[in-house]
Amino acid sequence: MIGWLGAAYDWVKAAHLIFVIFWMAGLFMLPRYLVYHQEALAAGSDAEARTWIDREGKLRRIILTPAMIAVWALGLALAVNIGLLDGAGGLGWLHLKLLIVFLLSGYHGWMVGYARKLAAGRPTLSGKRLRLLNEVPAFATIAIVILVIVKPGA
Template identity: 40%
Template sequence: MTHERATSQSEGRKAKTKAYASIAAVVLLALGAWWFEPNWLYGWLKVLHVVAVISWMVGLFYLPRLFVYHADAASDGEPSATFVVMEQRLIKVIMNPAMMVSWAAGLWLAWTGFGFSGAWLWIKIATVIGLTVFHVFLSRAARKFAAGENTMTARKWRMANEIPTVLMIIAVIMVIIKPFA
């Protein structure tokens, strides 16, 4: 049985190209700004970091939700094929680039703004490591779904969906409240 793709491959390539071109432009601008070290650089990298984190978190929240519905779909049906396309594009076009920009900008901010000092910062970094581990787990799960080898139920995916929420709350508390400053 052959499946029609939910969207064409050329549309996917166009979206991917636009995403990578945007990321490249931002990275080039950031490198240029870093080279010249203007006063406004720290603030704009903070903006970049926050936007990247929001984009990454959206993916970390949405992908497990897709898995909930995908787990209930027949593995050889059209809905399953559509979920595979959606999951792969979410990971490759949004989540992976957003995670990389979050890490790069975040580490730069941690070094420049705080010199990697403060227990609150290390707890925040630990939560980001946890989010990264969860991201890798989701990426591997997407590959299993694509191969028709998912082993988790929709209920388990609903429960897994709470992991990034808890880690995000801890990270936000550390950044805003700085309880161990």
């Protein structure tokens, strides 16, 4: 399967990066929305809390979910092209990247779950902890970009 994308490889990589940008933009926005949503709940402002529920739903449906699916599909196509399934050597960076992206996808699901808790008026995290969790996508981005560009150990 190595090289199965042929001349399309660079186009698939470009599409991968376009959707990576959309996905990460959404992952930077959603937790920030949740902080404001939680503050609106604490202030007892029902109308504002409903506005955040609407914004979070749109962000999820229009950006987050479609972008994550596209990033995974295109990224796996690239990974197969460079030998992920053929036992090709020097892919330690890719295995580590896959682990981080897997954890990031879990974070995505967890944040969507937390949005549902807030929609039901049941916050379970302190504002401080929620703000700290906002930084997770930034650290994941730093690690992933270093892995794909520097390819340590390749």
